[in-house]
Amino acid sequence: MAEPLRLFILAGEASGDRLGADLVRRLGQRLPVQLSGVGGAELEAEGLASMFPMSDLAVMGWSDVLRRLPLLLWRVRQVARAIVRSRPDIVVLIDSQVFSKAVAQRVRRAGVVVPTILYVAPTVWAWRPERAPALRPLFDEVLAILPFEPAAMAGLDGPPTHFVGHPAVARFPGRPAQPERGPLLLLPGSRRGELRRHLPLMRAAVEQFRDHPRVTGFAIPTLDHLLPSLRREVAHWPAPVTLVTGEERRSAWDAAIAAFAVSGTVTLELAMTGIPMVVAYVADPHQARQYDKLGRKVTLALPSIIRGSNVVRELQLRSSAGPFDLSALSALLDDPAAIPAQLAAFAEVRALMQKGAPEAPLADVVDRVLAHAPQRLLIGS
Template sequence: MSQAPARPLSVFLIAGEESGDVLGAGLMRELGVLTGGAIAFTGIGGPRMEAAGLASLFPMDDITAIGVGQVVAGLPRILKRLREAADAVVRARPDVLVLIDAPDFTHRVAHKVRSRLPDLPIVKYVAPTVWVWRPGRAKAMKPDVDRVLAVLPFEPEVMARLDGPPTTYVGHPLLGMLDEIRPNAEEALRRDGKPPLLLVLPGSRRSELQRLGPLFGDVLARLVAQVPDLELVLPTLPRRRAEVGAMVAGWTVTPRIVVDEAEKHAAFRRARAAFAASGTVTLELALAGIPSIATYRVHWLEARFAYHVLNITSAILPNLILGEKAIPEYLQWYIDPPAMAAVLARLIEGGPEREAQLAAFERLGELMGVDGETPSRRAARAVLEVAGRPAPTAP
């Protein structure tokens, strides 16, 4: 007598911000593959998750707020959406609830849902940055979250040390796009060719362009005086094209601005070195094998506040993962344009500093490896395990 097929797995997802939408869409696709399509999605997400089959209960932007002013102005809306999200989960009674990024919103949803559906498995995809500040958040979320899926390899140990929920490292989403940013044999030869290509990455937020634009122009002018035969490429977002154009108009050097994603990836595969604002892009550069320096500057009041509350020894993700200052960082009071230009020149021309970074990037790849599976596939396996429907492991 044949066994009746298992009913479709019901998954409720809540994502906030563009990064959460990207992660959510990848997770949905892999869950569909691992369950053979026997799955149903409900929840809140952005355009990528909607394209993957989610009918969002309300616009994802309604729960995304950045900056104190935006939070205060949007508080009534956010509180309303918080109640609606928790109520929707309770009505749906899914097999598992997956909360992606947006910790301030999703942790409150988890708390409300846990009090009403205490047996519902709850997964948090992307660990809160308790290793940066507010470490008490780890222990605070433990009663409401059954599993955290971490994107950085040191986070499971940190969460355990801080008495947080069980945490599984599934890999950073950048690991799923290595073929797009790493060179093939021909492109690797181009990295050593003439003229050398330097990636210029001053950030994508308007405030970053305003604060860092003059600094980047200064450093690049000094660099070109030392390495005159240099190709400069500045990837940016389409919506920032006009602002970036206005910014570089005041520079004495003129980078080529690219807004197409494929052009950006092609530049990564050909780049000899990079000059970047601190952020996720430093990890992207390291995984692509591109030696770089990083910088950042905020308002002096923010810097003083950060000095007293942050618990990190570096602002550069690859340095944090490696536990060493592999990538030179010039932050706030330690910004030094002549020194920055000199280091970039040496990274371009070659020598011990360049070789040391390349060796560090090899170690970084080993630390972040995920046994050949993509981060989305590993995340999907973890969700199914928490839901009580583990998928067979790959042969």
């Protein structure tokens, strides 16, 4: 039997877990893969025995980081020691930018030379561009999921970067038609801090749109481990909310009239499916101060970032206390031109994601990872 590729992979949240599982499946079609690292249900289904629960890393915003700093520092040391001890053939660290950088720094300081790949580029093009050159000593390559990021990283003197697309393009082929009526999807995120800050906003949407003629109900697609806490949360909301997991999620997406979603990978998945949306983000106090220092609005919705124009209206807030102005959601549901315009823009986003930019065409993610594999493993693969 052929010698396996010893891959250490780390994902710190649900979107990274999906990216990692897709990568592992596709690698397994080329050669045997022996996994170690950290991940969630998707990577575990591909054979990973996670070192610890992925939820330990699922933090968002500085306030969340500070609350859990001792645990996070311990996990950094634990992951770095595991890499140093096992000397895998390749390390792939998926997103979780601060954690991934800290792990890579500790491994490099230990003098261990292991090809290390960062999967999902940091947003150096929007925030703190000086981070780009600081990544060069830590990562042999960055795999970008947005088509303009390789050029942006090169212009900022960052590590070699290739656009590898996103599995959402294939996983979400698009709905055959936009319904006239249906449930409103509420997507408050999956990390503790996200939920704490965004659930009051989602409740306000239920209150305001429970009698809207185009909204037949409300659904929160979520993860199994969040069901108990979300059931308690929505039990006393002003209208019934259905919690959906697993295969039920696809049915809910197919039926939805629109979505009210926290910024993140889910906005790309919604765009690929063809679900109109409004994007929301409630910043923690530290993030709010940093945004204010920029002196300009930061675009958060991935479809708008990819297309380079305001495809999706955004509700950016500094507090979860309310009251909330949900006029953007009203406009989406009430303006006859709003939904068709979004769907046409989403088609352009899909085309960009399928081809890449002229200077950075789409590369195969497996090819890019295997470019760093020991030659002995590639003979005959």
